[in-house]
Amino acid sequence: MTSTGTTLLAIETSCDDTAAAVYAGGRVASSVVASQRVHAWFGGIVPELASRAHQVLIVPTVDAALAEAGVARDDLTAVAATYGPGLAGSLLVGLSFSKALALGLELPFVGVNHLEGHVYSVFIDEPHPAFPYLCLTVSGGHTQLVLVEEGFRHTTLGRTRDDAAGEAFDKAARLMGLGYPGGPEIDRIAAGGDATFHRFPSPRLAGYDFSFSGIKTSVRYFLEALSPTERDSLLARHLSDLAASFQRAVVDALVGALRDAVRETGVNAVAVVGGVAANSGLRAAAQQTADTDGFSLFVPALPYSVDNAAMIAVTAAFKLAAGHESPLTLQAEPALKL
Ligand code: KG4
Ligand code: ZN
Numbered sequence: 001m002t003s004t005g006t007t008l009l010a011i012e013t014s015c016d017d018t019a020a021a022v023y024a025g026g027r028v029a030s031s032v033v034a035s036q037r038v039h040a041w042f043g044g045i046v047p048e049l050a051s052r053a054h055q056v057l058i059v060p061t062v063d064a065a066l067a068e069a070g071v072a073r074d075d076l077t078a079v080a081a082t083y084g085p086g087l088a089g090s091l092l093v094g095l096s097f098s099k100a101l102a103l104g105l106e107l108p109f110v111g112v113n114h115l116e117g118h119v120y121s122v123f124i125d126e127p128h129p130a131f132p133y134l135c136l137t138v139s140g141g142h143t144q145l146v147l148v149e150e151g152f153r154h155t156t157l158g159r160t161r162d163d164a165a166g167e168a169f170d171k172a173a174r175l176m177g178l179g180y181p182g183g184p185e186i187d188r189i190a191a192g193g194d195a196t197f198h199r200f201p202s203p204r205l206a207g208y209d210f211s212f213s214g215i216k217t218s219v220r221y222f223l224e225a226l227s228p229t230e231r232d233s234l235l236a237r238h239l240s241d242l243a244a245s246f247q248r249a250v251v252d253a254l255v256g257a258l259r260d261a262v263r264e265t266g267v268n269a270v271a272v273v274g275g276v277a278a279n280s281g282l283r284a285a286a287q288q289t290a291d292t293d294g295f296s297l298f299v300p301a302l303p304y305s306v307d308n309a310a311m312i313a314v315t316a317a318f319k320l321a322a323g324h325e326s327p328l329t330l331q332a333e334p335a336l337k338l
Helices: 038-040 047-069 088-105 114-123 163-177 181-190 213-224 227-266 281-293 310-321
Strands: 007-012 017-024 029-033 079-082 109-114 131-137 142-149 152-157 270-272 297-298
Touching: 007 047, 007 088, 007 310, 017 047, 017 297, 017 310, 029 079, 029 088, 038 047, 047 088, 079 088, 079 114, 079 297, 079 310, 088 109, 088 142, 109 114, 109 310, 114 131, 114 142, 114 270, 114 281, 114 310, 142 227, 152 227, 163 227, 181 227, 181 281, 213 227, 227 270, 270 281, 281 297
Parallel strands: 007 079, 079 109, 131 270, 270 297
Antiparallel strands: 007 017, 017 029, 131 142, 142 152
16 A cells, blocks of 8 residues: 655644654654643643644654654655644744745655544554445544544544543543543543442434533532532542543443444444544553454554544644645645545
């Protein structure tokens, strides 16, 4: 599907991670992510700070990716970057840098949709699915279930109508007094907790659509119904039970949708990608369902579930092999869809 002669540098700066990767010899040769710590102080991403941090981090991150791959700038045969969706100021840094590099080195440039990057992240390592496969993307900004066919054709089966799954984890964590990003915190604290402690409403709607704002509100109402003393005492004694109950409600809804989609479409290869795919409860439940229902499950290794540039590199290599190049006039598209 891809050419082993391609030596490609890919850059991803759509949100708060400055990432660069090199694809060479038909595989990902390096993947470097510089996470911006500044946002933890504010309990969420501050767009202006993200953009400024990308400007500081982009050159060292690219240099590290090239060095780790043992590739010199002159060895490159193409340059790629995410052009959307994401924060405008953040996207601009990686996109402008990549276009300038492609122009300077007189190389082809490939713009990649970040969501396509997540969908093709299952091709970074072996084994990977064959087409068609069902892909559940669950990240901080997106939650959608698509049927992926060869040739960059995707059919959307369902999506969230409000918050993304990762956003729900982050907001629930904040209500529980946990740090940011909240997903990994809830995951860690939920281990050993009693998931039957509290029954939260299911985020699953009709078909394959979801709504995560209800479950977030229900965490808030549950805690606000208590006096400050009762709340402190409950969080002291039952934080892990509360986290486990929340996680169970989200995981059950996501895995239930996967099971139904496999039955309805007859497609028995399933990918779960995006930051929330790092969740240990989701990984375990999806694998258990795959085993009982007889479908193959593909989940990228942890560094390739959360935002990274390796997924942009692999997607760009597919695009190049299919003859897709982008003009240097390509603009950032903050609201780009899959
Ligand atoms: O894909 P990603 O790195 O960035 C976006 O494109 O949004 O996803 C980030 C999201 C955050 O909301 C974070 O809390 C969530 O993924 N996340 C997790 C876990 N690790 C990251 N959520 C639940 N459990 C985890 N272990
Ligand atoms: Zn992402």
